Amino acid sequence: MDWFTAPDYWMSRLVFQRALAVVYLVAFLGAALQFRALLGERGMLPVPAFVRRVAFRRSPSVFHFRYSDRFFAAWAWAGCAVSVALVAGLDSLLPLWGAMLLWLVPWVMYLSIVNVGQTWYSFGWESLLLEVGFLAVFLGNDEVAPPIVVLFLLRWVLFRLEFGAGLIKLRGDECWRKLTCLDHHHETQPMPGPLSWFFHRLPKPLHRVEVAANHFTQLVVPVLLFTPQPIATAGASLMILTQLWLVLSGNFSWLNWITIVVALSAVEFPSERPSPPGAPLWYEVVVLAVAALVVGLSYRPVRNMISRGQVMNRSFDPLHLVNTYGAFGSVSRVRYEVVVEGTADDVPREDSAWREYEFRGKPGDPRRWPRQYAPYHLRLDWLMWFAALSPAYAGAWFGGLVERLLENDRDTLKLLRHSPFPPDAPPRHIRARLFRYRFTTWRELRETGACWDRTYVRDFLPPTRLSGAEVVRGRRP
Structure with a gap:
């Protein structure tokens, strides 16, 4: 025909x-x-x-x-x-x-x-x-x-x-x-x-x-x-x-x-x-x-x-x-990011040496400029953005992420840009904190070299540790 x-x-x-x-x-x-x-x-x-x-x-x-x-x-x-x-x-x-x-x-x-x-x-x-x-x-x-x-x-x-x-x-x-x-x-x-x-x-x-x-x-x-x-x-x-x-x-x-x-x-x-x-x-x-x-x-x-x-x-x-289909039916006015940190201290304190995990795509270090990853999809990084919007988005998997970071799980660490702990010395405690991020101004960029400015908002997950095969934490995210 x-x-x-x-x-x-x-x-x-x-x-x-x-x-x-x-x-x-x-x-x-x-x-x-x-x-x-x-x-x-x-x-x-x-x-x-x-x-x-x-x-x-x-x-x-x-x-x-x-x-x-x-x-x-x-x-x-x-x-x-x-x-x-x-x-x-x-x-x-x-x-x-x-x-x-x-x-x-x-x-x-x-x-x-x-x-x-x-x-x-x-x-x-x-x-x-x-x-x-x-x-x-x-x-x-x-x-x-x-x-x-x-x-x-x-x-x-x-x-x-x-x-x-x-x-x-x-x-x-x-x-x-x-x-x-x-x-x-x-x-x-x-x-x-x-x-x-x-x-x-x-x-x-x-x-x-x-x-x-x-x-x-x-x-x-x-x-x-x-x-x-x-x-x-x-x-x-x-x-x-x-x-x-x-x-x-x-x-x-x-x-x-x-x-x-x-x-x-x-x-x-x-x-x-x-x-x-x-x-x-x-x-x-x-x-x-x-x-x-x-x-x-x-x-x-x-x-x-x-x-x-x-x-x-x-x-x-x-x-x-x-x-x-559809995208961005609503737009956030403020950017929040969940920052995950670990410490080797047996008893975690606010003045402990908390070291930050760096993700590949999502903002972390304010001085680190965003990179191009698309069309490749960094799935964990995207879900971390949703977690910052509401802890309810993280309920099914965030605890598993924390547990694997406490174990220095090799496959999980491959999803990250940088782990602050050596493979044979995992952290004793993990915590997560919520920060507000905003792009710096032209003046701030020239003076500090940082593309982001961040401000602490609240704790997302209190210090959490492994106890045998269990994760012991103050509350679920």
Whole structure:
């Protein structure tokens, strides 16, 4: 059927597929390098304990049938290998059905990780990667031109992602309506980047322009995705430029990058490649069946998006096929950070030699300038930001973190930038304190060399020690 394929989008599909494979690679690499301390058999939220209390139908995953740290590591590294194969274009060397099966592999593998990842994998970009990755299975390879239906389903994902984010802002914090949110956001975002200090110090009128441009890009431009070319390309290009601005302003894992990837599928790249033969009937039937499934599953995300009680980043099915998205419906005006310290003293006192643990991405030493980590996701650092917002966010895992620091657990220490204690001499006590952080002014930066200024607020966790196999502490965070 001539209407089924879009030969002009051959290059768009190629760029989209290779870029998506890179995002898959980053996701699997993060899982392979971080899982032991987070989800391993001795992790803060062990997978074996999770699968014992949660049924397979609620969180389909291969780890319901078998789990060991060695098996998880092999699974994650195998995901990296498949991703590299896709980046290299192995799918283009296979028959159509083989290419589809190859693209199905990373989706199944990452779904298995996300569905047992618990709090560590509760971010919207996990579901977004799975939703986009599922549609990528049906985009085909060089044997057929890209199916129009799948291209429009990818635009439907992009529309819901951007339009939903725009609506949650207008319905949420009044600073989005007053155009003042960026007076605070660059400073209080989860993980500032190396340029965030400079973004925060931009003139306030420019912050108003930033917010207004964001509203335009998220609430008006998404409609252009469903218009003829070259208008759709122009709309997608505006989204890409906006996402690159966000990439420069902070560390948002791969959220910005996968948004760019999806937007690339709507861009019509020049291509002189001859049109491939028509799609086989079985392929057309499968693609149309998948499209019908996605349309049916879109009901609840759309109902949520237009609801006054709109929620952000929720999956409505255990396979994460069609989800609802959104970001920063509210913006913090003040930045708080949990600072974790240890001492070797048997009896902890205020004047003890408390030594600070340094995390990789989250602010710590006021003189240490933020670094660029995105699209790599530092999961512990992100959860520490949530813990500073409210101790309730840390209830499930913070005690496990403290226990492992008291043991000088090697896998946990690998997640940190620096431990102040040698491997053979763990601390006797750990405490955590809450500080208020703010970016310094130009004058303070010149005089002190520090990009942050911090002020003690209160104790987050009193001095805590190990007593045999138990953690003894004054109270839970």
